[in-house]
Amino acid sequence: MQGYGQTFLLVVLICSSYAAYVHLVCRPERGRLLHRVATLCGVIAFLGLSATVAILATALITRDFTLDYVARYSSRLLPWHYSLSALWVGQAGSLLLWAWISSALILLFRFVSPQRGRLNDTAFGVQLACLCFLTAIMIFAADPLKPSLAAPREGLGLSPLLQHPSMLIHPPVIFCAYAMWTIPFSLAVAALLEGQFEGTWTQLARPWALFAWTILLAGLLLGAHWAYQELGWGGYWGWDPVENGSLLPWLTGTAFLHCLMAWRYRNCLKKTALGLAILTFGLCNFATFLTRSGIFSSVHAFSESPIGWMFLGLMVVLLLGGTTLLFRHRLALQPEKATTTLWARETMVLGATLLLLVLTLIVLIGTLVGPVSNWLTGHTVLIAAPFYNNVLIPTGLLLLGSTALVPLLRWGQPPTSVQRRCLWGSAGVGVMGVLGAWLLGAQHWISLLVAGCAGVATATLLASLVLDGRRQHPDRLWQGMISALRTGRRHYAGYLAHMGFVALVIGITGSALGTRRQEVTMKEGESLSWAGRVIHYVHLDQFEQPDKLVVEAVLEISHPGQTSAVLRPGRHFHLLQNEWTTEVDTHSTWLGDFYTVLNAGLGNGEIALTLVDNPLMRWIWFGGFLMGLGALLALWPTRVQQVRIQSSGTTTSRESIAVLSRHKELQQQVGSR
């Protein structure tokens, strides 16, 4: 079967390069047939990659060790779902998955996109060129279907650390996000190549960017959750170079989404938006370079290979090309209206963009300081968490502050007198938030400031909803508020994402400042009190599973006023890898996580445990969920878009016209707010 797979890959390379050439070079009016054939080639490329993925997936499930990839990453002892997950564990498999997802998205873009024209054709060509690059790497440097020199009876299996539910979905989610960022990037390059910078560009790029941002956020959170549950040190983020690599495009992607809004409502920050679209995709390639170049040893890194340098080369080309194109079109991309006040939304967007770019730069410096110092001085110098935290704290607080103010600001104009009064009222709520947090026991100035900002953010959101509700139905506030939520759904979805960010910051602050750890040894039947809980060690449980031996300590945790929970932290001995892993167990509430690690059995029923009290951890996952939910709600098409899709540019019904005109009115109202 591998012979078929390699042929499929060759077909994909030929089809995608032909289709890219036609869409980038040939004008459709001169060769419609050429363009139709090229689009068909895009479909063939997708089918070819689907067939290749199917061949590799079947080989992994059936444990066909005649394939080198299967022999390296699978074994007969692995459950089938972990064996299948090996598809994205290895280097060649993950590239195949990335290419396959890209090809599916490219087709989706081609056939779902509401508009056709030169911009879309060029963007399609750029996307196919990216697909061509990925396929070429697979053919010439990382063949996923390479045959084994001598098929072994048993494969090497999957690293025990990767046998975790989060790891089943974390890598494909990250690759899906990287693939999805190709679309806004291709649209930005197409706009710059064609010189088309109309407002419709933002409508084309926005849904893809929002979706890519949400998927990347989900990938980051899944990775953090895996680290928290699987690596057993009680934390979730370690500023590892490779996790930094995934964070970088998310930071610039966040800035890009906000610049898109400024472009749409105020016709400004166009250069920044286009530059950020290119930079974000470039940073996706940079993250791939980090994992594959071998310049870092990390929990994520693949072995040293030339592939990483190819991705770095692509990133350099993208940055140089993007900068040149932006410079060429600098005059056409000038803002149409100058900013007249500091207290307007576009000013906040500009400030947030700068802060996010500063964070990106700092994370980039921290990530690259090791190899760069080695190159310059011959000694490798590394910098640790305090470097990141020193910058993250002030920038994070400023971002939180601007997030809190935004609902009561307007595009292009200072707040009205009513909005100003509401802002002062919200500041009062913020002071109450500080006092409340202090009374609840928070003492650190960062905790108090975060509590204050959270108070302001909540108050400004509610005030904005009340003002909008009154505007819509002066006599019936509730009806007005519901109506405001309906008509301004995109805005309120954005505020929901902002509230998610607030919850995320609350979680990060609580867990970073309030974490307590305790190393204890306990005898069977013994109890102890720690961090407001009573921990009772019941007994040590030992049993066998097909691929491992399991040792678990059974602990009963009781908390005053709460039902008790049973935790089973354990250690697993993986027979194939001859390796122990630690399996933590956690009792999670809104107040915090109680995290238990079994370090060792000491004999005679005695065990060594690490106990960690992580306050407000659940708020991190909840905040991430709210951010994603907000983005997805903002993605849902508005009524007017649905009408456009239904009417498909043909005869528009009276009802559609009425909806369109009503929508235009509402947009004008929202825009003037």
Place this chain on the structure above:
Amino acid sequence: MNVKGKMVVGATVLAGVIAYLAYLGASSSWQYYLLVDECVAQADRFAGKRLRVSGRVMAGSLNVANNRRQAAFVLEGTERKLPVSCRGTLPDNLAEGMEVVVEGALKTDGHLQGEKVITRCASKYAAEGVARGGKEGHATPSTR
């Protein structure tokens, strides 16, 4: 001053403050990454400094406490050896003959007081034998 001027001044002040904070963070947390041979050869230069030292756990030297909270071993390079004592959570797969990175401080008596051990094993990410890449089994909260 117009709005643009105010924004430029604000951004400049902010950039300055953040650069200073980054400098403070870097100067308080930077550490050298060395091989055992480099570390032992320049022990005087690196004594008292925070280091990450990479080497192999010498066969027959590993001694782990029952509760897996302390360990002592000898880290060997190509020519030289470095005694190490460690306190804290140890990685699950710490074993003799394994490539590890120890983070800690070099004492004046020439031994490395480790706070964190990072193992580098032949991970499934890097099945071709890892000279530099590979997964790390992280040991303490500051990294993963």
